[in-house]
Amino acid sequence: MLPEQTETITRVIFNIVKEHGPHTIVETWEPVKEVGLGGLTG
Template sequence: MFATAIRYLAKKPKPKQKPIELKTPPEQTKTLTRVIFDIVKEHGPLTIADTWEHVQQVGLRGLTSKRHMKIVLRWMRERQKLRLICNHVGPHKQFLYTTWFAKSNVNQPKPANGSSLPKLP
């Protein structure tokens, strides 16, 4: 226990990140955020890969790559336009983007073989 406390105290805290500044013009930023927000609002909680697929289907010209879209998503999270939720599926985690006021209809996995349910005699 003493060694664990020493290791915990020896760690440096994670450095604060500065706010993201998008380098696109304000008009283009507005259209990018509006399209991404509408996609997330319409299709429910989405992963980054699902969001990228929907953006490609729409044919948005302002986004140059998936990395650029991830930066825009992070910028939208900072300004509280979107939120990131975590869905635990067994030992795995799945991070989903959703709007602030949407009902989170994330499917929680059911226990296998009814292991958490009490057995009836």
């Protein structure tokens, strides 16, 4: 994975938690999948 991809993924996850409060891994994973970040499997 390229550093740019890692940065994008980190930013998306941070924004989800920031906007919607604390989440479990599962509660965070659903919105991440909805955003459509390619290449993530788990």
